[in-house]
Amino acid sequence: MSNVQTNSAISVDCVIFGFDGTALKVLLVRRKTADPLYHDSWLKLPGAMIRENETLPEAAARVLEGSTGLKGLYLKQTSIFSDPERVNADELNWICEYHGIHTDRVVTVGYYALVKLDRNMTDYTSRQGAVWMNVDDIHHLIMDHMDILSDALTVLQKEVLLSSTAFQLLPKKFTVRQLQNLLEAVFGIEIDNRNFRKKLFSSGILIETDEMERNVNHKPARLYTLNKSAFGKKGYGNFRMLSEFVNL
Amino acid sequence: MSNVQTNSAISVDCVIFGFDGTALKVLLVRRKTADPLYHDSWLKLPGAMIRENETLPEAAARVLEGSTGLKGLYLKQTSIFSDPERVNADELNWICEYHGIHTDRVVTVGYYALVKLDRNMTDYTSRQGAVWMNVDDIHHLIMDHMDILSDALTVLQKEVLLSSTAFQLLPKKFTVRQLQNLLEAVFGIEIDNRNFRKKLFSSGILIETDEMERNVNHKPARLYTLNKSAFGKKGYGNFRMLSEFVNL
DNA sequence: ACAAAAGTGTTCCTCTTACACCCATGA
DNA sequence: TCATGGGTGTAAGAGGAACACTTTTGT
DSSP, X not given: OOOBOOOEEEEEEEEEEEEOSSOEEEEEEEOOOSOGGGGGGOEEOOEEEOBTTOOHHHHHHHHHHHXXXXXXXXXXXXXXXXOTTSSOHHHHHHXXXXXXXXOSEEEEEEEEEEEEOOHHHHHHHHHTTOEEEEGGGOOOOSTXXXXXXXXXXXXXXHHHHXXXXXXXXXXXXXXXXXXXXXXXXXXTOOOOHHHHHHHHHHHTOEEEEEEEOOSOSSOOOXXXXXXXGGSOOSSSSSOOOGGGGOOO | OOOBOOOEEEEEEEEEEEEOSSOEEEEEEEOOOOOGGGGGGOEEOOEEEOBTTOOHHHHHHHXXXXXXXXXXXXXXXXXXXXXXXXXXHHHHHHHHHHHTXXXXXXXXXXXXXXXXXXXXXHHXXXXXXXXXXEGGGOOOOSTTHHHHHHHHHHHHHHHHHHSSGGGGGSOSSBOHHHHHHHHHHHHTOOOOHHHHHHHHHHHTOEEEEEEEXXXXXXXXXXXXXXXXXXXXXXXXXXXOOGGGGXXX
16 A cells, blocks of 8 residues: 655646737747757747645636736636656656656646736746747647647636637737627638627627727727626526527 | 645546436445444445556546445546545544554545445445435535535536536436436436427427336336437537426 | 326517628728 | 728518417327
């Protein structure tokens, strides 16, 4: 009864989704190493080891704050990646050296976060040397980070369908077209603009403001805010879902 | 840079859902201890510590096989419970003693499994001293097992809505009424039988067999099987969802 | 014969779909 | 004045909701 594993290190890796009004992007960082061997596999998801007396969501929030400079962002756990072979010997060495620790095994927990991609955000992240890549253009990441990313995208899609999660990717005041673009980007579909507006307005989930877009070289669009009370709280029953507006 | 936690023990706890044709149940076990102090908090979810060179899904499958005698059951990870305080000092002592290990912290990963509750199953589990309780009747479990259970139920509801997961709870050949009861139990709703049949048959997700129920003291119902190809594979686009048949 | 659940159709009405043009702004 | 995306209505058809009685079996 005692080949029980007690010396695992646990890490978190964050898939930080951003939406710029048109395309869905993910924040990637470069691994810090002098070894030129890793040059073409540098890109990875931001992550960290958990510390003593820290919960996983706390660790993920710490990574998130480090990457974006913001606290209190939307954050949700996806899956755990626990294959004893997920980190090979070289990578384990790198990790132990980099963190100054000794461990036999690293299990990682995926989180995804949603941020509003504006100028402040891109300024901050580029100062850190991080990059926002279009989800569709990411094909290789180190270790099993592609798996973590795909998994997060699947979870995001389900969350978006069944809750008001999508609005975490939009500014407080947004246009109908931004919401439509977001759903089109997340699901890779096309939506009829007229019918979309009809359903959306009659559903009561949007509150009209008296503000308009500014500095666009076309007719400015009206800005709306989300009517949170039109969504249910928890559990089901009188539960409104964004899937009402999407045909998959 | 080195208050990094490296001596966590990782456990899995399984929420094993079963459906008997009418109600949704969960398999609970009693903690093995001589201490009478724990008498009224004995019930818990079946679980185990992970072993070296074992992935978490493997550990969960091991627990599942131990509890039900069956291999290859549907199994899905839900969340991680990582609060350093989730296991108090007494409980940590009990765990270390029971498993013959030393550790400072136990992080647990929730899994849920779906089983078909038939006579063989209940015979097996009652021989083990485990009990199948109605989901609605479970109010207290040890440690944070209630949280793990609630979380699993929420994930189950989402899965059932967006996939063919529900059929894992039914026998290969089932009646329309069993499927209806299942959806009613999982979501706590009522469904109009005539309209349900109409939608179901026209959707093409059921294949009619030429078998009937036996030994029921009313008109025997026809048995159907699931037409798996009517559901999409992965991702979205031409994706059929059970939510088509449910109004929340 | 009785009890218990299976199985079956129709009507009304709502909601979905498909589709094309004018409008307001910045350059 | 031109280019760009914002914003609007209607008609035809499909699909959803509500609703009650007959059938088949075991006891």
